[in-house]
Amino acid sequence: MYKLLVINPNSSEKVTNDMRDLLPQVPGIQYDFYTAPAAAPSEIDGEHAGEVSEAVVYPDLIKRKLLDYDGYLVCCYSDHPLVYSLTQSTNKPILGIMLGSLIYSVSNPRFSKSMILTSTSSWNNTLDKSILKFFKSHSFPQSMARTKSFDINVVNLNNPVVYGEIVKKVQLYLDEEPQVNCVLLGCAGMVGLDSKLAKTFPDVRFIDSVRVSAEILASLVRFETS
Structure with missing residues (x-):
């Protein structure tokens, strides 16, 4: 064990x-x-x-x-x-968990493009820099979209009351990035959200990073x- x-x-x-x-x-x-x-x-x-x-x-x-x-x-x-x-x-x-989710996304040939969805926009630039570090690149990789955020406090991310707001944000970002078919849920507070979103957006794979x-x-x- x-x-x-x-x-x-x-x-x-x-x-x-x-x-x-x-x-x-x-x-x-x-x-x-x-x-x-x-x-x-x-x-x-x-x-x-x-x-x-x-x-x-x-x-x-x-x-x-x-x-x-x-x-x-x-x-x-x-x-x-x-x-x-x-x-x-x-x-x-x-x-x-960020590294783990990125390893998974790049190892799956079915994914055309992946995108990180994080909790608040204060993370967007920081996570984009971490993506560049992961890929050891000075230019943003074509296999990744820029990081997007829900702008919802981490402790509320699993609150059923805000799920409608989450769905609206996901739809907006997928419309902006139509090639994305893999979304990396970029917060430990999003545990369990993957299965809910998969039912709403069946053509996109949502990855629980934990x-x-x-x-x-x-x-x-x-x-x-x-």
């Missing part, structure tokens, strides 16, 4: 509970869940908040002796600095120990 630590680097217990409820069990894999202490931001809404989050979470993981897992999933949709900090304390696989990254991390852990 492999043990993976699913890290919520913000202090919102709701986000952690949503992931715990909706992340499917994988044979031979045990998921443990971690929520950042109260000193961490309740919502990571940009690079500075990510840095504050890392400064709180990394020493807390060391203090609580949580560095003996077989793999680590950092559940913030960004190039979160915690991913790199963890490499100083463990040689086990570490994966951020679920797909958990699957990829489990594969990496098995590969590293094979």
Whole structure:
């Protein structure tokens, strides 16, 4: 049995509970869940908040002796600095959910073009820069659309009341980018939204970044120990 630590680097217990409820069990894999202490931001809404989050979470993981897992999933949709900090304390696989979703999108030949949908527009430019870093390119890749946002607070993304607003935004962005047939849900707070949107937009694949990254991390852990 492999043990993976699913890290919520913000202090919102709701986000952690949503992931715990909706992340499917994988044979031979045990998921443990971690929520950042109260000193961490309740919502990571940009690079500075990510840095504050890392400064709180990394020493807390060391203090609580949580560095003996077989793999680590950092559940913030960004190039979160915690991913790199963890490499100083463990040689086990570490994966951020943004990287996991991008790996999935580029490995699937059925996708003509992919687009990240994030929570708030404050992330758009930052995530676009991270896309360039991932592709090691100075020009935006043709296989990706520019990042778009719902402009909805992370803790409300799974609220049924706002689903109609989410659908309107998705339709608008798909009309603007008709080649897009893969949407990467760019926030851990969107866990479970993929299945709802798939029913509304059956011709588009919506990727839950936490679920797909958990699957990829489990594969990496098995590969590293094979």
